[in-house]
Amino acid sequence: MTDAPLDPTELGAYFALVEVSSLLQHSVEQQLRTAGLTSVQFKMLMTLLEAPGGQLRMTDLADTLVLSRSGLTYQAGLLENAGLITRSPSPDDDRSTTLALTAAGRERIFAVLPGHVDVVRRLLLDPLDRTQLDALGALLTRVRDHMRAAPPRSAAPRTRKRADQ
Amino acid sequence: MTDAPLDPTELGAYFALVEVSSLLQHSVEQQLRTAGLTSVQFKMLMTLLEAPGGQLRMTDLADTLVLSRSGLTYQAGLLENAGLITRSPSPDDDRSTTLALTAAGRERIFAVLPGHVDVVRRLLLDPLDRTQLDALGALLTRVRDHMRAAPPRSAAPRTRKRADQ
């Protein structure tokens, strides 16, 4: 509702965020390619690794990764063909598909992780001391929680029922 | 060189950064589309707007946006066809192409900016008070400067002269 333009402090924080994340993303992408993974695929594997039981439903993963369902289906197909994950019907809800890491998937992650961590450390972590790192983490976590408070992507209606677009 | 895995603090900051930037990117992209711009195109226009004289060389813009030269050529072509920028040979170096904002380009930016600012404010700025915003900006600027200290993308050799790799 506020219509005022951003002041220099706001602009600075915003632009720095955009620049930092795109530089980091680019370097990370380059490193992951040596292991035959894109960053989206890496995120999928990592998210599964962290999930309880190493399993996750399609929709939940799509929301976490900010990806469309069909986009996730495509990527899941690639990872399944590569033998890194499995897709199986969920036990409790027959509409759902549950993704699970395979042993090969786990191995792949652990194979990439050192190089990945190296890039993240070199670009993002090295220039900050412990206190600054704590602060950055706290601030970004606060922002993320705020962003996540909005309804996720999958909650959007898929069939239009209103005339007002 | 450090081979240790990331500790929870490091992981937290890293993951929060990735998540925040992809959520923000997604919302921004959606808003910009209402004005017929992608985020890359918006960044190009904004960078030109901020540049001294509203002009910039291709290579400099490619480095700033972390984009390949050919990718930038493609996007510059789109913006030129849309009448938002002009491309002309640089006065001092005949190899270079200088991009410049047109009046229509400036108008387009100012037309999108309020909605854009609104998204940024709502997602990124609102959950932070002044002190926190200052801190976030300072931290990210520090990281960015560190990242930018490395040689830019365009400095990479384009013809391989060594047998190694």
Added chain:
DNA sequence: TATTGTTATACTCTATAACTATA
């Protein structure tokens, strides 16, 4: 010989809409 930019090409990825099946 190095640098700037363009082009040709091929490919990856993503989203929209339609469709099926289950709750």
Added chain:
DNA sequence: TATAGTTATAGAGTATAACAATA
């Protein structure tokens, strides 16, 4: 009727390599 996922489709975007021109 709403939700979960897949598929078909089509388009947009990116990079690599080869090329032309200038420094």
